[in-house]
Amino acid sequence: MMDITQKIAIATADILKMSYDHAVETHDVQIDATRKEFEGDYTVVIFPYLRALKMKPEEAGDALGDQLLAAVPEIESFNVIKGFLNLSLSAAYWSEALASISSDGQWLTRGKSGGLSLVEYSSPNTNKPLHLGHLRNNFLGHSVSLIKEFTGNEVIKTQIINDRGVHICKSMLAWKELGNGETPDTSGLKGDKLVGKYYVKFDQAFKKEQEKIELNRLQLSDSNWSDSENLFISGSAASADTISSDEWHIGSMDLQNTLKQVYDGDESALDGLTLKGKPLTTGFKDSLLSYAEFIKDSETETYEQEASRREAIKNNSPLYQRVRKMLIKWEQGDPETIALWKMMNSWVYEGFDETYARMGVSFDKLYHESETYLKGKDIVKVGLEKGIFFTKDDGSVWVNLEADGLDQKLLLRADGTTVYMTQDIGTAAQRQEDYPSLQQIIYTVGDEQDYHFKVLFLILEKLGYDWAPACRHLSYGMVDLPSGKMKSREGTVVDADDLMAEVVDAAKISSEEKGKLDEMEQEEQEQLFEMLGIGALKFYLLRVDPRKRMMFDPEESVSLNGDTGPFVQYTHARCKAVLRKAGEFQPGAPERLSEKERQLLRALMQFRTVMNGAAEDMNPSAVASYCIDLAKMYNQFYHDLPILKAEDEEVKGFRLALTKLTAETIATSMGLLGIRVPERM
RNA sequence: GGCCCCGUAGUUCAAUGGAUAGAAUAGAAGUUUCCUAAACUUUAGAUGGCAGUUCGAUCCUGCCCGGGGCUACCA
Numbered sequence: 125m126m127d128i129t130q131k132i133a134i135a136t137a138d139i140l141k142m143s144y145d146h147a148v149e150t151h152d153v154q155i156d157a158t159r160k161e162f163e164g165d166y167t168v169v170i171f172p173y174l175r176a177l178k179m180k181p182e183e184a185g186d187a188l189g190d191q192l193l194a195a196v197p198e199i200e201s202f203n204v205i206k207g208f209l210n211l212s213l214s215a216a217y218w219s220e221a222l223a224s225i226s227s228d229g230q231w232l233t234r235g236k237s238g239g240l241s242l243v244e245y246s247s248p249n250t251n252k253p254l255h256l257g258h259l260r261n262n263f264l265g266h267s268v269s270l271i272k273e274f275t276g277n278e279v280i281k282t283q284i285i286n287d288r289g290v291h292i293c294k295s296m297l298a299w300k301e302l303g304n305g306e307t308p309d310t311s312g313l314k315g316d317k318l319v320g321k322y323y324v325k326f327d328q329a330f331k332k333e334q335e336k337i338e339l340n341r342l343q344l345s346d347s348n349w350s351d352s353e354n355l356f357i358s359g360s361a362a363s364a365d366t367i368s369s370d371e372w373h374i375g376s377m378d379l380q381n382t383l384k385q386v387y388d389g390d391e392s393a394l395d396g397l398t399l400k401g402k403p404l405t406t407g408f409k410d411s412l413l414s415y416a417e418f419i420k421d422s423e424t425e426t427y428e429q430e431a432s433r434r435e436a437i438k439n440n441s442p443l444y445q446r447v448r449k450m451l452i453k454w455e456q457g458d459p460e461t462i463a464l465w466k467m468m469n470s471w472v473y474e475g476f477d478e479t480y481a482r483m484g485v486s487f488d489k490l491y492h493e494s495e496t497y498l499k500g501k502d503i504v505k506v507g508l509e510k511g512i513f514f515t516k517d518d519g520s521v522w523v524n525l526e527a528d529g530l531d532q533k534l535l536l537r538a539d540g541t542t543v544y545m546t547q548d549i550g551t552a553a554q555r556q557e558d559y560p561s562l563q564q565i566i567y568t569v570g571d572e573q574d575y576h577f578k579v580l581f582l583i584l585e586k587l588g589y590d591w592a593p594a595c596r597h598l599s600y601g602m603v604d605l606p607s608g609k610m611k612s613r614e615g616t617v618v619d620a621d622d623l624m625a626e627v628v629d630a631a632k633i634s635s636e637e638k639g640k641l642d643e644m645e646q647e648e649q650e651q652l653f654e655m656l657g658i659g660a661l662k663f664y665l666l667r668v669d670p671r672k673r674m675m676f677d678p679e680e681s682v683s684l685n686g687d688t689g690p691f692v693q694y695t696h697a698r699c700k701a702v703l704r705k706a707g708e709f710q711p712g713a714p715e716r717l718s719e720k721e722r723q724l725l726r727a728l729m730q731f732r733t734v735m736n737g738a739a740e741d742m743n744p745s746a747v748a749s750y751c752i753d754l755a756k757m758y759n760q761f762y763h764d765l766p767i768l769k770a771e772d773e774e775v776k777g778f779r780l781a782l783t784k785l786t787a788e789t790i791a792t793s794m795g796l797l798g799i800r801v802p803e804r805m
Numbered sequence: 806g807g808c809c810c811c812g813u814a815g816u817u818c819a820a821u822g823g824a825u826a827g828a829a830u831a832g833a834a835g836u837u838u839c840c841u842a843a844a845c846u847u848u849a850g851a852u853g854g855c856a857g858u859u860c861g862a863u864c865c866u867g868c869c870c871g872g873g874g875c876u877a878c879c880a
Contacts, residue, residue, distance in 0.1 A: 686829045694843045763845045
């Protein structure tokens with residue numbers, strides 16, 4: 125069946141050409157759904173033709189309307205308001221359109237398989253449990269995969285796991301030195317949480333060690349410290365917890381923050397401090413004041429100064445030296461280190477798998493940085509031979525993108541080691557090897573890396589990969605909390621597992637308040653709460669344009685009223701309830717249609733177009749908006765018009781067919797967001 | 806400093822260059838002898854500023870103001 129708007133567009137172009145000798149491309153004819161405050165189904169915008177027709181808007185509208193009425197049998201009547209030609213289609217057309225879509229086996233199923241796209245999302249770091257930001261990333265990437273697949277691509281869902289490097293050794297070292305052999309089993313912690321705990325522990329120990337080193341360095345020669353002060357300063361990293369910060373009379377604030385207060389002008393911040401119940405000695409206070417100065421200085425330093433200071437810190441830190449040693453051992457394949465690494469990784473993956481399962485996302489192929497981090501080197505060498513890259517005096521390899529309005533970018537360090545960009549090049553090449561028919565890679569990564577991907581795609585293009593121009597960065601904005609930015613250091617991250625548990629719980633509470641589920645089996649109820657809670661969360665995160673930064677309000681995310689997933693799910697359940705009562709039915713063709721019916725059907729017919737647009741833009745929020753629109757229209761339709769008690773069989777059959785198609789369309793659309801819909805709720 | 810993104814009702818989000826800028830929430834007022842009231846109806850409320858392009862600008866261009874990001878031999 126030809127799309128009616130297409131048909132009108134062709135007819136319009138024909139008329140303009142034949143009668144007025146004005147050539148217009150069919151796709152330039154602008155046809156919109158008529159706004160609800162005007163009479164009609166579709167509107168042709170005729171402003172663009174006024175000049176060529178040498179007519180006033182109303183005249184042109186009438187003239188064009190008359191000819192369209194004659195040319196297109198589906199058009200029943202028209203009206204003209206200013207430059208808008210509103211066309212009304214016949215009831216017969218609408219019933220036929222509904223019947224035709226309903227019996228079309230292709231309408232709600234995935235398109236023919238086109239090119240192969242690889243969609244990368246999640247890509248976590250094994251040190252950090254998944255959080256709210258990962259949820260947006262995963263839901264987006266997963267949904268885009270589904271949408272692309274639906275509209276006719278072969279899709280490989282993938283991720284690259286950051287499982288190597290200094291930072292990974294940090295958690296390993298902390299576990300080795302402080303862990304006492306703790307495992308997920310003995311601690312009762314999820315594997316990823318356990319490893320994350322030791323990553324944090326390393327950071328804390330490192331921070332304390334630095335404070336001690338600095339204070340030692342700044343200790344005035346004539347100062348006499350008390351025993352506990354000396355103990356505080358000289359304690360080893362492993363015993364960093366010997367004196368907890370609680371023993372300072374400054375509540376939970378750490379030393380650094382207190383010192384900050386001091387140089388911010390509040391000299392008295394030190395006065396109240398005690399250590400082991402005793403006031404501080406003058407000498408110790410003086411050292412602290414010097415330290416405050418030191419911190420103050422460090423805030424005004426330049427990049428270079430900061431970099432060299434950091435390097436110095438790392439070189440002087442026994443803790444950091446042990447981490448480096450561990451990394452070297454790892455790279456050399458030391459069995460003991462590898463075994464530790466494998467063990468801790470397996471804990472993490474078990475934890476992640478659990479989280480992914482609840483999130484309802486999955487992957488077809490996994491990549492690990494530990495396996496790919498050396499891959500880019502060879503390609504850089506090839507590029508060097510081809511003259512795409514160049515070598516600097518120190519032997520480091522660079523690419524010059526200044527001609528493209530970008531910078532010079534490092535690809536290999538002077539010592540031959542790789543950087544992030546090298547690895548990404550290597551991984552892309554690896555994927556080409558793994559999937560020779562690859563046509564596109566889509567990277568789901570936050571917008572702070574916009575520049576990185578611009579550079580990467582340019583390099584891939586220069587290297588001659590023919591699919592490089594088709595690569596896309598599915599860039600998304602940060603998720604903000606009402607309290608501001610999420611910062612792991614300040615403990616303001618929202619943990620993914622906690623959040624999911626919370627929304628499911630909220631769904632349970634409101635469901636029980638409604639009290640509609642009494643005859644439902646316990647297990648079915650639990651599944652429903654899961655469906656509603658996770659559905660609410662996904663919908664909340666997906667309904668916002670990915671490119672935009674968004675606000676996450678925990679209160680609002682568990683709400684089930686308004687523009688939410690459960691609102692759409694409810695509408696589906698409502699349709700299903702009607703259909704259950706109706707039983708078997710014959711689609712009908714009424715003589716007259718009401719406005720609500722037309723509106724709903726028009727929206728249903730938009731389905732394919734909306735999905736194609738969402739695929740093209742990699743934008744699930746378009747699908748979410750569509751779901752809301754459909755649900756609203758159905759609810760109005762349901763409220764205003766009787767279905768089972770309709771005036772005659774034709775009308776009843778038509779409304780039931782509308783109901784059925786609405787349910788199917790909602791289920792399919794929500795499915796593309798990764799959200800399931802219930803039969804009843 | 807250079808480059809990039811974002812400024813829409815109190816708040817959170819919409820709007821291929823098109824009609825009177827839509828929803829949702831929060832506020833006010835209603836609808837159940839009737840197919841699921843997690844619904845529906847009514848009400849009030851917004852395009853940061855100044856120019857330009859256009860028949861027509863929230864959208865395109867320029868400048869200004871405000872918010873964020875990138876600008877690492879980190880990943």
